[in-house]
Amino acid sequence: MDCFLESFTTPTLQIDINGELQQKTVRSAQRYLSGKEVFSNIFDEAQLSVFKELxxxxxxxxxxYSPPDDPNKKPVTKYQKMLKKRMESIDNYVIPPNEFQLPSIPEGAIAAFTFSLSDGVKLRHSDTASDISH
Structure with missing residues (x-):
């Protein structure tokens, strides 16, 4: 159900209703909790307002949906999967070496290197004629 109703921000279950209906629902819940009202239809109006969207x-x-093989086992949420994947990437992190070898420079080339986090150190191939003209 996480991909349908579970939010990453608290509270995890959220519905979007207008302010007036929200206030009316909160007042009904407060009356019910204080014992002034014994009706259990507190959320009926809010439910009807979001029903067509849900x-x-x-x-x-x-x-x-397919029921789990073991009915006592709770399904893993998308958020839990994401946390597990992050933890695995932290646990499997390999510290990069402190020393590295520069690529060999072809004969007659001008030594120009580029560095990026994704590619590391690479020889930048350049046209010597265009380098001289600039």
Whole structure:
């Protein structure tokens, strides 16, 4: 369900309703919690307002959902997968060597090197005629 309803910010389950309906729902919940109201339909109006937006997500969820083999095992969320992948990359980090070899320079070439984090040190191939004219 994480790809349908779980948010990375707290609270993890969020719905988007207008401010007036939100205030009305909060007041209903407060009345219910204080014992002034005994109706359990606190969220019915909010539910109806977002139902048509949630319905396609529910249909998508039902299509892609397959019950786990072990019903007692909780499924892994997308967020947990991301954290696990990050932890594996930290655990498997290889410290780069302190010394490195420069690539050999072909005879007659002007020694010009480039360096990038992705490619490391490389010989920059340049046309000697264009280098002289600049």
């Amino acid at each position: 319905l396609p997500y529910w249909a998508g969820f039902r299509k892609t």
